[in-house]
Amino acid sequence: MTADNSPLARLSPDLSQSLLDWFAAHARDLPWRKTTNPYAIWVSEIMLQQTQVVMVIPYYHRWLDRFPNVGSLAMAPLDDVLKLWEGLGYYSRARNFHKASQIIVEELQGKIPETYKELLKLPGIGAYTAGAICSIAFNQDIPLVDANVKRVFARILDMDKPVEQSASLREIREAAQSLIPPGQAGAFNQGLMELGALVCTTKNPHCLECPANGHCLAKKRQTVDSRPVLAPRKKTRALEVSAGVLVRDGRILVQKRLPKGLMAGLWEFPGGKLDPEESPEQALVREFAEELEIDIVCGKKIAVIQHAYTRFRVRLHTFWSTMKNPGQKPVLHAAEEIRWVLPEELDGLAFPSADRRLIQKIVEEGIPA
DNA sequence: AAGTCGGGGCT
DNA sequence: AGCCCAGACTT
Structure with missing residues (x-):
């Protein structure tokens, strides 16, 4: 747990409110932000795994048009599902989504689970996606950690160890949890990701415009460009x-x-x-x-x-x-x-x-x- | 903890 | 050519 006397704990209410205000003013107008339908949120979250927003938008519309609910997806032949996914990559996402929809129809009376633990059991739903559905669709106070959130906290906390290490992930998850304003996890979590996408970017971050710049240890220490610490990649x-x-x-x-x-x-x-x-x-x-x-x-x-x-x-x-x-x-x-x-x-x-x-x-x- | 699994866009 | 991205799953 984050100690009560840590900088983060003392500043958290201020930081959380700054982020919510910033998100309210700067959130992009994305299709999946017009709904809290859990199925539609689920579609968007699966498609957005390791995939950029601009790529997802046309697929998201085509998918909801062809498979508007869990039942229609469960009923469809896998070939049709893969055809709709064609070009988006990581095709196991489509296979797992299809399988999950059939589990819901056959074993869960067609109802999408509403708890983190139950969502996590479905194929293709991991810690991130379960947290996203819980917080965005069901507005539960559950954190999520994606590449944006990792980057934001690696900088705010000036983490000097690789973010992929389990200890780092645990620390980030706890920080994200502790900052959630009760009842507003959906906006807060999306705000964190939006901040990573628009301001706290990998290259050339816009620190002067950042609602967290007064709380950011990396900015204070001028280590922003070397955060997050990433493990070296293999050559192609x-x-x-x-x-x-x-x-x-x-x-x-x-x-x-x-x-x-x-x-x-x-x-x-x-x-x-x-x-x-x-x-x-x-x-x-x-x-x-x-x-x-x-x-x-x-x-x-x-x-x-x-x-x-x-x-x-x-x-x-x-x-x-x-x-x-x-x-x-x-x-x-x-x-x-x-x-x-x-x-x-x-x-x-x-x-x-x-x-x-x-x-x-x-x-x-x-x-x- | 490390490897596998796509694709497009950007530098 | 390398890097990055609203990760999950297998080994």
Whole structure:
């Protein structure tokens, strides 16, 4: 616990009120701030995990339009759910949300839990999201800690240890809890995050405009630029990958990825990583043989697509291809399902962003004669 | 405690 | 090319 004689404890009522006033004056007009509907708040919080506000807004509207409540989400096929999530990343969020909605319908009489503890049991809801739903939708005096809140308190408290350490997180959580003005956790918690997003930013923070600048130990000690202390990140690796657009009778072969792991449940064009000393064309032939037990002829190059993931970057070599023996039947090893589709059907399936860019090329070029 | 899981925008 | 973001889950 924060000691009663700490600077934070003495200044807390003042700090809390300053933040509430600042938030009332400066809050952005975001779609999820027009509602306290717990389902809508839940949608926004899942989408906002590790994802910036501007990216989320169009997805948020489309989602509520298509899945306006827990029941409609629970009823929907996973393919539809992933299609709506396409391009937003971290697809397990969509899978977990879908599963959670089905648990609510099947085991909780369709009612979203209203306690922190019960919310935490649902897949995809962790400490942050449970706190967000409790405080914003149900106005319970429960704190939340996201990357903004970590940064704000790392500076106010001038924390010199990495914020990701469990001791640091505990300290931040306790500070956030102690500052909640009773009955106003929703506004206070959102105010903290908004402060981190607009004023107490990672780079070039606007300390002169900050409602907490009189309480900020890092500002006083001129350590703002070195807070928060972050653990070093791993370097990104480069990967070479081939993918084939296999055509037979005017249709294209696509496969659905397995239900676990990277981009689970999304559709893709078959292919895989190049082995050392292997050409993209050789890799493609090998991958079709290994993954689908099909012998293919690698045809004309379509494009080389560069795509950056968080921890690696890919050069994706893409080729038209045909079957050596059209009578061969694919045997699935690395996919849950395969489908032969018309080019115009590709739009209805959920693909990773890199494959989406390939589809653009396919549609532009058309299937070669 | 550390690794995994996307994507886009910014520097 | 690296950094960052309204984190959760697995190992």
